[in-house]
Amino acid sequence: MQIDYKSELNAAQYDAVMHDEGPLLVIAGAGSGKTRTVVYRLARLVEQGVAPESILLLTFTRKAAGEMLFRAGGLLGYGLGGVSGGTFHSFAYGVLKRHHLLLGFERGFSITDRSDCTQLVADAKSNLGLGKGDRSFPKKDTVLDILSKSRNKEANVGTIIQNEAFHLLPYVEDMERMAVEYARLKKESCLLDYDDLLFELERLLRDEPDVAVSLRSRFSHIMVDEYQDTNRVQARIVKLLTGGRGNVMAVGDDAQSIYAFRGAVVANILDFPSEFPGAKIVRLERNYRSTQEVLDLANAVLANAQRKFEKRLYTEHTGGAMPEVVKTLSDQSQSRLVLEKIIELNKRYEMHEIAVLFRAGYQSYSLEVQLNKLGIAFQKFGGIKFTEAAHVKDALAFMRVQINPADSVAWKRVLGHIKGVGPKTADKIVQAAISGDGKALGRFTKRFAELMPMLEFLNQLRMDNPKPEASLGRIIEFYTPLLMAAYPDDYPRRQQGLEQLESISAQYSECDQFLAEINLDNPMEDAEEIRKNALVLSTIHSAKGLEWDAVLILDLVEERFPGRRAMQRPEDMEEERRLMYVAATRARKFLGMYVPESLYVRHLERSEPVRPSPFVLELPPLTYVEYKEGYGGRLQRPVQAQIDKPSGAGSMNAVSSASSGNSSESGGSGKDKAPVRLGFCHHKIYGRGKVLEYIPPDKYRVNFTGFGLKVIIGQYLEME
Numbered sequence: 242m243q244i245d246y247k248s249e250l251n252a253a254q255y256d257a258v259m260h261d262e263g264p265l266l267v268i269a270g271a272g273s274g275k276t277r278t279v280v281y282r283l284a285r286l287v288e289q290g291v292a293p294e295s296i297l298l299l300t301f302t303r304k305a306a307g308e309m310l311f312r313a314g315g316l317l318g319y320g321l322g323g324v325s326g327g328t329f330h331s332f333a334y335g336v337l338k339r340h341h342l343l344l345g346f347e348r349g350f351s352i353t354d355r356s357d358c359t360q361l362v363a364d365a366k367s368n369l370g371l372g373k374g375d376r377s378f379p380k381k382d383t384v385l386d387i388l389s390k391s392r393n394k395e396a397n398v399g400t401i402i403q404n405e406a407f408h409l410l411p412y413v414e415d416m417e418r419m420a421v422e423y424a425r426l427k428k429e430s431c432l433l434d435y436d437d438l439l440f441e442l443e444r445l446l447r448d449e450p451d452v453a454v455s456l457r458s459r460f461s462h463i464m465v466d467e468y469q470d471t472n473r474v475q476a477r478i479v480k481l482l483t484g485g486r487g488n489v490m491a492v493g494d495d496a497q498s499i500y501a502f503r504g505a506v507v508a509n510i511l512d513f514p515s516e517f518p519g520a521k522i523v524r525l526e527r528n529y530r531s532t533q534e535v536l537d538l539a540n541a542v543l544a545n546a547q548r549k550f551e552k553r554l555y556t557e558h559t560g561g562a563m564p565e566v567v568k569t570l571s572d573q574s575q576s577r578l579v580l581e582k583i584i585e586l587n588k589r590y591e592m593h594e595i596a597v598l599f600r601a602g603y604q605s606y607s608l609e610v611q612l613n614k615l616g617i618a619f620q621k622f623g624g625i626k627f628t629e630a631a632h633v634k635d636a637l638a639f640m641r642v643q644i645n646p647a648d649s650v651a652w653k654r655v656l657g658h659i660k661g662v663g664p665k666t667a668d669k670i671v672q673a674a675i676s677g678d679g680k681a682l683g684r685f686t687k688r689f690a691e692l693m694p695m696l697e698f699l700n701q702l703r704m705d706n707p708k709p710e711a712s713l714g715r716i717i718e719f720y721t722p723l724l725m726a727a728y729p730d731d732y733p734r735r736q737q738g739l740e741q742l743e744s745i746s747a748q749y750s751e752c753d754q755f756l757a758e759i760n761l762d763n764p765m766e767d768a769e770e771i772r773k774n775a776l777v778l779s780t781i782h783s784a785k786g787l788e789w790d791a792v793l794i795l796d797l798v799e800e801r802f803p804g805r806r807a808m809q810r811p812e813d814m815e816e817e818r819r820l821m822y823v824a825a826t827r828a829r830k831f832l833g834m835y836v837p838e839s840l841y842v843r844h845l846e847r848s849e850p851v852r853p854s855p856f857v858l859e860l861p862p863l864t865y866v867e868y869k870e871g872y873g874g875r876l877q878r879p880v881q882a883q884i885d886k887p888s889g890a891g892s893m894n895a896v897s898s899a900s901s902g903n904s905s906e907s908g909g910s911g912k913d914k915a916p917v918r919l920g921f922c923h924h925k926i927y928g929r930g931k932v933l934e935y936i937p938p939d940k941y942r943v944n945f946t947g948f949g950l951k952v953i954i955g956q957y958l959e960m961e
């Protein structure tokens with residue numbers, strides 16, 4: 242199949258796609274076709290004879306990589322199965338697994354997830370005897386965050402605390418000791434955490450010439466999307482992998498950097514040209530995604546950033562709907578009004594082309610309840626994941642012991658199901674089991690009747706070492722009575738989840754591969770994605786790189802977005818601002834922003850007033866239209882709209898689309914202030930339109946057929 246690059250790309254994109262050998266940087270704003278450029282370049286390389294096996298494509302999620310390969314395959318007319326695509330972490334896992342002996346793990350290793358890590362932090366604390374009787378000793382989650390930050394930012398624990406958690410300064414020494422013990426515990430249990438994956442890969446590439454040489458000769462081309470969100474070690478890995486040829490393509494947008502809290506450094510993208518001398522730099526300036534109305538608002542969000550971004554995006558999609566700011570009385574009525582909006586938008590857009598975005602996973606719970614009631618299908622990305630559910634972790638813990646008997650974290654989880662076994666005892670049983678101390682084990686099996694059957698089960702499992710699906714089948718059978726005892730209320734739902742897990746596992750031939758992927762990439766999301774026509778709910782972080790026709794953003798209030806902590810630190814505030822920019826630029830045609838005026842506080846059992854997010858307050862008035870929930874739950878246009886209404890007129894129901902006009906609007910007598918009657922008018926460019934509102938002193942809001950809402954100075958309008 243012949244690809245017509247010239248007609249499907251603009252000149253700058255074409256330049257990047259046709260770039261020959263050597264480093265290439267594409268740096269450009271949201272929706273300018275960066276990812277599209279990578280896709281076409283992939284196709285182009287393969288078309289030119291580069292073997293798919295020698296291309297490495299690194300992106301933020303496995304889903305994104307899959308999608309890009311799928312699209313490139315679509316252009317070529319055949320699949321690109323050979324390309325290695327995925328996240329830095331999953332790539333690192335693959336390499337480390339092959340070289341586990343070099344890492345000092347004779348029998349392989351397992352990967353920990355968040356809750357495993359907090360467990361290890363708790364173990365480290367108790368091993369060191371720290372914090373006894375000290376109620377202000379930092380919580381294990383806090384400690385874990387700081388340890389991980391210290392690694393990702395490559396700064397010592399003291400520096401991180403000084404910068405970000407001043408109040409914990411008295412504990413610096415304790416935490417440094419915990420960091421050492423935490424590392425020791427991982428090593429002892431043959432575990433690697435996410436951060437280890439990257440640092441160990443770097444170490445291999447640096448210290449093991451054979452590994453470095455073989456990887457460099459394998460991958461002749463490396464491509465990295467969303468480069469602004471890489472951290473230091475990721476950038477060094479790219480460099481170590483590139484070798485002499487330097488065929489590396491990095492793509493990103495400095496204004497969309499949203500992972501500084503995990504150590505991402507914008508400097509990586511800005512320093513690219515000096516790190517890779519001779520790099521070709523391509524800037525893209527046309528936005529293909531959004532309407533001018535959406536772009537204007539997004540640009541207004543960035544305009545107040547401390548660090549100025551050189552972005553001159555333009556689009557040819559003009560005449561779209563104005564973005565809406567909707568002030569609701571409470572977070573509960575927010576859910577209801579969002580739901581009404583979704584139903585209305587669904588008349589124009591398919592359900593899976595509508596997305597509701599939020600800062601943190603819990604913020605959509607109340608909406609989820611309402612969606613369930615109405616039977617509206619949705620799929621959720623980000624937030625608490627399926628694999629983090631307790632029952633799923635339980636089942637997986639059995640499999641982890643099967644493949645890595647030294648995995649003390651998994652052991653403890655499994656043993657926790659035995660009646661009477663607390664954390665301390667579990668520890669001792671694990672020690673006895675791992676070290677093969679038969680006597681000690683015997684004492685425990687006598688004390689706890691359920692222990693023997695469990696040990697037998699695990700032992701059999703380990704000896705048979707079945708494939709993932711068979712293993713899960715046996716685990717689920719053994720685990721079901723425990724599940725029913727632990728969750729008498731909702732075990733059927735959880736059982737279903739486990740069956741789903743089992744069917745996913747059928748795609749894998751090795752247990753360790755299955756466990757690694759489910760931890761790193763969440764293949765469940767891929768399975769979910771098959772569900773067409775389901776509304777999308779997503780955290781903003783998980784919405785990166787994606788686009789929908791309509792986007793609704795929830796909870797734009799202080800303390801939620803931006804989050805509480807961000808309001809205290811300028812750098813964090815800047816990151817929240819970029820996050821808001823990412824959220825707004827996901828929309829193609831419609832953007833709605835929801836601002837509840839009160840939030841329900843569970844422990845107080847009442848609603849408390851909140852202030853709108855600064856990101857909304859600082860928007861220039863002409864970048865959006867505002868609606869307000871009146872008493873009785875209907876939406877009204879506030880202030881200006883009221884001026885024009887004949888007194889006594891009911892509130893207009895503005896839930897109907899902004900661009901389709903409001904049929905309930907009467908011609909209006911245009912009370913005192915409006916110099917002309919509200920009716921129809923003519924404009925040289927936009928043609929005939931309906932005047933909806935007079936905006937003192939001299940403007941009108943007009944709805945033009947085909948162009949939507951515009952605010953225009955009176956002298957450019959000819960009134961009918």
Ligand code: ATP
Pocket residue numbers: 249250251254269270271272273274275276277278494497528529530785786787788826
């Ligand atoms: P983000 O910063 O959000 O990751 P991006 O720069 O990667 O955005 P893409 O997702 O590649 O942008 O492109 C945005 C949209 O514009 C996509 O729907 C893409 O197909 C479309 N697009 C990009 N370039 C062109 C083009 N030359 N012609 C037609 N459509 C284009």
Ligand code: MG
Pocket residue numbers: 275276277466786
């Ligand atoms: Mg992109």
